Every structure is written in C-alpha cells, then in structure tokens.
Amino acid sequence: MTSVASGPSAPSKTRLAGSLYRGREGMWSWVAHRITGILTFFFLFAHVLDTALVRVSPESYDSVIDTYKNPFVNLMEIGLVGAVLFHALNGLRIIAVDFWVKGTRYQRQILWVIVAVWVVVMVPGAFFMFKHSWETLFGSAT
Amino acid sequence: MTRNPETVITDGGYEIPGPVYSPIPPVIEAPRAPRRQRGRTNTELYAWLFMRISGVVLVVLVLGHLFIMNILDGGVQRVNFAFVAGRWSSPFWQVWDLLMLWLAMIHGTNGLRTIINDYTRRDGTRVALKGLLYTATTITIALGTLVIFTFDPTL
Numbered sequence: 001m002t003s004v005a006s007g008p009s010a011p012s013k014t015r016l017a018g019s020l021y022r023g024r025e026g027m028w029s030w031v032a033h034r035i036t037g038i039l040t041f042f043f044l045f046a047h048v049l050d051t052a053l054v055r056v057s058p059e060s061y062d063s064v065i066d067t068y069k070n071p072f073v074n075l076m077e078i079g080l081v082g083a084v085l086f087h088a089l090n091g092l093r094i095i096a097v098d099f100w101v102k103g104t105r106y107q108r109q110i111l112w113v114i115v116a117v118w119v120v121v122m123v124p125g126a127f128f129m130f131k132h133s134w135e136t137l138f139g140s141a142t
Numbered sequence: 143m144t145r146n147p148e149t150v151i152t153d154g155g156y157e158i159p160g161p162v163y164s165p166i167p168p169v170i171e172a173p174r175a176p177r178r179q180r181g182r183t184n185t186e187l188y189a190w191l192f193m194r195i196s197g198v199v200l201v202v203l204v205l206g207h208l209f210i211m212n213i214l215d216g217g218v219q220r221v222n223f224a225f226v227a228g229r230w231s232s233p234f235w236q237v238w239d240l241l242m243l244w245l246a247m248i249h250g251t252n253g254l255r256t257i258i259n260d261y262t263r264r265d266g267t268r269v270a271l272k273g274l275l276y277t278a279t280t281i282t283i284a285l286g287t288l289v290i291f292t293f294d295p296t297l
Contacts, residue, residue, distance in 0.1 A: 034257060041250030045278065048243065048286045051226075055289045058223035058297060068218050077218065081208050088205060091197045098194065128213045 025111045033090050036083040043080055071133035078126045085121060089114035189252055196245045203242040227295035236290055243286045251279045 021027055053061040067073055093110045097103035103110070212218055229235045254275055262268040 037250065037253045038257070041254060044246055044250060045282055048247075048282050052285050052289045054223060054226050054293060054297075061223045061226070065218075065221055068221070074218070077212060081212060084204060084208060088197075088201045092201065095194050095197065125213060129217055132217065132219050 025108045029090055029093070029111050033087060033094075036087040036090075039083050040080070040087060069132075071130075071137055074130060074133045078129050081125060081129065082118070082122055085125075086114075086118055089118055193249060193252060196249045200242070200245055200249060203238060204246065207238075207242060227293075230290070230293050231295065240287065240290050243290070244283060247279055247283050247286075251275060 050061075050064045053064055068077065090111070093107065093114055096110055097107050211221060230239075255272060258268060258271045258275065262271060
C-alpha cells in the first residue's frame with residue numbers, strides 16, 4: 001500500500017500513509033459510493049413501479065405497500081435509508097473536494113466527519129423505523 | 143466520467159494521482175493548437191456539473207422524502223392509497239415527487255452510464271448495456287410522470 005513512495009527522499013511512512021488514495025479512505029469511500037448508488041438506483045425502478053399501482057386500483061397498491069410493512073422488509077428499508085444517507089453525505093464530500101480550495105487536503109477528515117454524522121442520524125433513524133416491527137414481533141402492540 | 147480528483151499532495155510535495163476522473167480528457171495539446179478540436183464537445187463536463195447540481199437538490203428532496211415516509215408520524219405503517227391521495231391533492235407534493243423522479247432517474251442513469259463505461263471491455267457489451275439502461279430509464283420516467291399527472295383519487 002505504501003509502495004508509491006520508495007524514492008530516497010520519501011517522506012516518513014506514517015505521514016504518507018495518511019494521504020494515500022489507494023487502499024485507504026479515498027478509495028473505499030469511492031467504492032462505497034458506487035455500491036450505494038447502484039443499490040439505490042435499482043430500488044428506484046422497483047419503487048416507481050410499485051407506486052404506479054395507485055393508477056391501477058387502491059387494493060393493488062395497498063397490497064404491495066403491505067410488503068413494506070413486513071418486519072424483514074422493514075430491515076432492508078433501514079439498509080436502503082443507510083445507503084442513501086451515505087451516498088448523500090459522501091456526495092456532498094465530493095462536491096467539497098471539487099469546489100472547495102482546501103477540499104482535497106481535508107478529504108480524509110471530511111470522510112470521518114460524514115461517517116460520524118451518518119451514525120448520529122442512523123441510530124435514532126433505525127430506532128424509529130423499526131419501532132413498529134419490534135412491537136409486532138416482541139411487544140404487546142396490536 | 144465522474145470527476146474525483148483525490149490526487150493528494152503530501153507535505154513533502156509529492157503528488158500521488160488517484161484514478162483519473164476528470165471530465166476533461168487528459169490530453170496535452172501541442173503549443174498554439176486551436177483551443178478546441180473539431181468534433182469535440184463538452185458533454186462530459188455538463189454531465190459532471192449535472193451530477194453536482196442534481197445531487198445537492200436530491201439531498202433535500204430524497205432525504206425529506208425518506209424522513210416523511212419512513213420516520214415521521216408512524217412511518218411506512220401509515221402509507222396506503224388514501225395517504226397518497228391526500229398528499230397528491232397538493233401541487234407542492236406533486237411537484238416535489240415529479241422533480242425527485244426526473245432528477246433521481248437522470249442522476250442514477252448517468253451514474254450507471256459511468257460504471258458501464260468503466261467496466262465494459264467490448265463495444266458490443268457497452269452498447270447493449272447502455273441501450274438497456276436508456277430504454278428502462280425512458281419507460282420508468284414516462285410511467286412515473288404519467289402516474290403523477292393522471293392520478294385519480296376517486297378510483
């Protein structure tokens with residue numbers, strides 16, 4: 001991973017490792033951005049189709065929306081929200097890298113900031129999204 | 143191609159290039175060459191710019207949509223035909239959903255176009271995948287737009 005710097009006047013290993021792209025935060029955020037983008041885009045096709053059922057009949061729409069209320073599907077929705085949220089935050093990071101003079105210098109720090117924001121949003125988000133499913137499965141809710 | 147200029151300049155002045163994502167092809171032109179060669183366009187630049195602008199708008203539209211639909215006031219459990227009818231009785235949410243549909247579809251299509259360009263090796267594969275992508279996108283945008291404009295709450 002640190003093979004890039006092998007010249008005689010290469011900076012110290014630790015300092016260089018903090019700014020490497022390949023195999024480090026820069027690369028992995030790029031990989032995650034692709035994967036979350038593809039996931040969201042494929043879901044979007046399915047979502048436009050299921051919403052199109054409002055044009056068929058209220059019953060057919062309600063029956064397909066019922067699948068979204070299933071606890072297992074509910075878990076996948078939390079995954080989808082997590083994917084979209086990462087893609088949104090990392091997209092803002094990319095914009096910062098592109099348009100902010102110091103964006104490139106701080107791209108690594110910005111990534112850890114957005115990861116922190118992601119966790120702070122996802123913890124209560126997942127809680128409220130799964131609340132009803134939890135009560136259905138383990139609680140006393142109707 | 144997506145611009146992702148995560149080329150990093152270390153404190154020692156080293157330049158470590160990441161993969162090249164620049165919308166401007168890395169062509170070194172001859173001195174005093176005409177500024178733009180014939181037949182070259184700025185399509186990739188506009189695609190790059192569109193991703194940034196639509197991205198910012200989608201952050202608001204999509205995260206707002208996810209919050210309202212999945213978290214607020216009972217989340218997805220309260221969504222049904224009547225709920226949709228109530229929302230689309232307001233032009234505000236119609237415009238919101240229409241804009242979100244178009245921007246998200248085009249944003250996603252351009253993203254997948256980039257990925258197809260990156261990973262396909264044979265021209266035939268590339269043309270076939272892009273043809274499939276553009277067909278699916280056109281149908282989905284048309285269907286979604288039709289549904290928003292012709293929705294009948296008394297159905």
